Amino acid sequence: MKTAKKYGYASHHVVSDFREGERVAFVDYDGTKERGTVSSVNSKFVFVRFDEQVAKLGWAGTTSQSCDPRDLIKEQPLSSEPETTSVR
Numbered sequence: 001m002k003t004a005k006k007y008g009y010a011s012h013h014v015v016s017d018f019r020e021g022e023r024v025a026f027v028d029y030d031g032t033k034e035r036g037t038v039s040s041v042n043s044k045f046v047f048v049r050f051d052e053q054v055a056k057l058g059w060a061g062t063t064s065q066s067c068d069p070r071d072l073i074k075e076q077p078l079s080s081e082p083e084t085t086s087v088r
Contacts, residue, residue, distance in 0.1 A: 013069040018046045023075040026050070026067055035075065039064040046072055 011027075018024070018038050025033040026048065036050035047064035054062045 015069050024072045
């Protein structure tokens with residue numbers, strides 16, 4: 001299980017805040033972020049497949065890490081549409 005709360009970082013998130021497919025970042029005790037995608041949730045943990053492992057092993061070959069939801073932050077979803085601005 002990945003946890004950083006004993007070192008002082010904690011968000012206010014709970015398990016029900018997360019959905020499968022959402023992008024998240026695990027924030028370690030020193031402030032470094034490890035980014036990944038939520039693969040599932042249960043009553044206690046959020047399960048995340050982290051990008052570095054997915055890049056090496058593929059989605060199917062990567063084991064999800066159980067994470068305390070207080071150690072995760074939600075990341076903005078990547079838009080598939082480019083932003084447009086109108087000029088008048």
